[in-house]
Amino acid sequence: MKKLIVFVLILVSGTSFAQNEAKRINLYNLENKLGIQGYDPLGYFNLGKAVKGKKEISVSYQGVVYNFSSVENKNTFLKNPAKYEPQxxxxxxxxxxxxxxxxxxxxxxxxxxxxxxxxxxxxxxxxxxxxxxxxxxxxxxxxxxxxxxxxxxxxx
Structure with missing residues (x-):
C-alpha cells in the first residue's frame, strides 16, 4: 500500500511539473525555449552588465534554457534558479x-x-x-x- 501511495504522489507531482513547464514555455519570452536571447542571467548580477552566454554551457530549468558565460555562473544558477530568472x-x-x-x-x-x-x-x-x-x-x-x-x- 505504501508503494502505491508513493507511486501516485510521484505521478501527480510529475504531471504537475510537466504542466508548469508547458505553461512557462507558452508564456515566457523565449525563442526555441531559450531565455534572455542567450544572455547569461548571472552576468547582470555579478558583472552589472549583459553578457552573452555560451551554448555549450547551458541548463534547462522548468522548460526554459539559459546559457552561461562560465561553468561557475551555471553552478550558481542551479543552486537557486528563481533568484536569477528575469521577472x-x-x-x-x-x-x-x-x-x-x-x-x-x-x-x-x-x-x-x-x-x-x-x-x-x-x-x-x-x-x-x-x-x-x-x-x-x-x-x-x-x-x-x-x-x-x-x-x-x-x-x-
Whole structure:
C-alpha cells in the first residue's frame, strides 16, 4: 500500500511539473525555449552588465534554457534558479506595468532592484527603462499584478 501511495504522489507531482513547464514555455519570452536571447542571467548580477552566454554551457530549468558565460555562473544558477530568472517571464517590465502587455526586450537594457532582474524594451528612440525609473514603485506593483493575472489565467 505504501508503494502505491508513493507511486501516485510521484505521478501527480510529475504531471504537475510537466504542466508548469508547458505553461512557462507558452508564456515566457523565449525563442526555441531559450531565455534572455542567450544572455547569461548571472552576468547582470555579478558583472552589472549583459553578457552573452555560451551554448555549450547551458541548463534547462522548468522548460526554459539559459546559457552561461562560465561553468561557475551555471553552478550558481542551479543552486537557486528563481533568484536569477528575469521577472515577468523575460518580457518588458515597463510594458507589463503600464498596459499588462508582453513586449519584446533588449537584453542589454536592464535593472536589478531588490535582487530581482527586470528587462526593458529599448529601440527606435524608446528606452522604456527611463519611463520605468520615473514611476518604478507604481509600475512594479501594477506589473506584478498583471503578470500574476496572465500567469494564473494561462492553461498549460
Amino acid at each position: 515577468y517571464g523575460g518580457w518588458c517590465a515597463y510594458a507589463m506595468g503600464d498596459s499588462g502587455e508582453k513586449v519584446e526586450i533588449n537584453p542589454e537594457t536592464f535593472k536589478i532592484t531588490d535582487g530581482k532582474l527586470y528587462l526593458f524594451y529599448n529601440a527606435y528612440f524608446n528606452n522604456t527603462l527611463k519611463s520605468w525609473n520615473k514611476d518604478e514603485s507604481n509600475l512594479k506593483t501594477k506589473a506584478d499584478n498583471n503578470w500574476k493575472k496572465i500567469y494564473n489565467n494561462q492553461k498549460p
